[in-house]
Amino acid sequence: MSTQDSLGEQASHGPQGLPGTHHTPSAPATPSAQERLVRSTQELLWERGYVGTSPKAILERAGVGQGSMYHHFTGKSGLALAAIRRTAEGMKAAAEECLSAPGTAYDRVAGYLLREREVLRGCPVGRMTQDRDVVRSAELREPLDEMFGWLRGRIGGVLAEGQQRGELAPGLDPSATAATVAAVVQGGYVLARAADDTAPFDAAVRGVLSLLATQVTPGTGSTR
Amino acid sequence: MSTQDSLGEQASHGPQGLPGTHHTPSAPATPSAQERLVRSTQELLWERGYVGTSPKAILERAGVGQGSMYHHFTGKSGLALAAIRRTAEGMKAAAEECLSAPGTAYDRVAGYLLREREVLRGCPVGRMTQDRDVVRSAELREPLDEMFGWLRGRIGGVLAEGQQRGELAPGLDPSATAATVAAVVQGGYVLARAADDTAPFDAAVRGVLSLLATQVTPGTGSTR
DNA sequence: GTCTATAAAAAGATAGAC
């Protein structure tokens, strides 16, 4: 082993469809084999999950030989770790962009909920929680835990801030409501995939937004 | 092929932990090989998903030989179809028990949300929506679609009924709110599994119930 | 660093005995 699972890697960004794909100015036109391996793994984990993704499929998509993979990573799990970390970071950045936008707390949460998503493909991070091998590995689960923990905290922070500003009813529990908002998105994906239709996702979002709207103090500038 | 995937099977009920495990009086003490195969598959699909479940593992858990499986079923997919149908029926029955309980609309929905669940194991039906091979097969996806469609409709019906009785605010959208409630449960599982902790699930449920409570007309008998 | 060759094990199914 040599470069083995470069952990502190902050490198560039995600592949096709994955959040956080704005190119760093210094990003090379032709990504390295290591980089292509990570991106291929991100895509495949999203599409097929951990058990459903074989090293062979990764190599084929990345267009590299088997030797490259075992040179840069310990194997499937090491590569998955790098990919999951990368994906989780991308999701975080995408969510932060919505939640740090200007506007009332309601507007910002609504912005997050209504943000464009490839609903039928599901959440690349949430997807991993259904994979036994991922959840059972403390190392592989950590990025998921971190990401969703951060998300709930961030949404809760936005709601608490809105409450302090008098935009939201004092009775609202920011932390619990934040969990609800995050759950609606993840559960919306499940309902949509079961129906092979985005409508249930949209309905779930509409429902929680309507409920949240009833907690908005009249005349505090929200554009409901 | 002979008995091949007995479709109209209404047979008995699910295995360990799976909803709908109340024994039919006429259920035999020693289940048939076919029955044991279905139950083993239900368990394994829940634990490992479709891709993660091998025929070998099913056979070992059921304690039967390979011949039995290919005699009664077309193969892995046929067996999975029987198992998924069985599991979906069980979930439906379990939900109906809560939703048809006496009380106000709020109470019944709360009863559904607060019903005892093995949160960290996730939803055996929702789990399937993350499996590529399941969702891509019209036949395998159908029971999921049916189950979640029914659930949203049933919850929506309870809410609409409560609204007509004057228990709930006229502004509430029963259909959208029903999707939200169902999504919160499914998403709650995701958050809990990411954290390896049931707390996020409970918080999400608490959050949506608090929001729903604000829609209850005072003095209509709800035990919030 | 990246490639190909080789290999032990598991997946998924078939054949045929009993």
Add this chain to the structure above:
DNA sequence: GTCTATCTTTTTATAGAC
């Protein structure tokens, strides 16, 4: 009906050439 033997393909790695 149920079992075991056989078989092909895929999985996941290791070894070693370049």
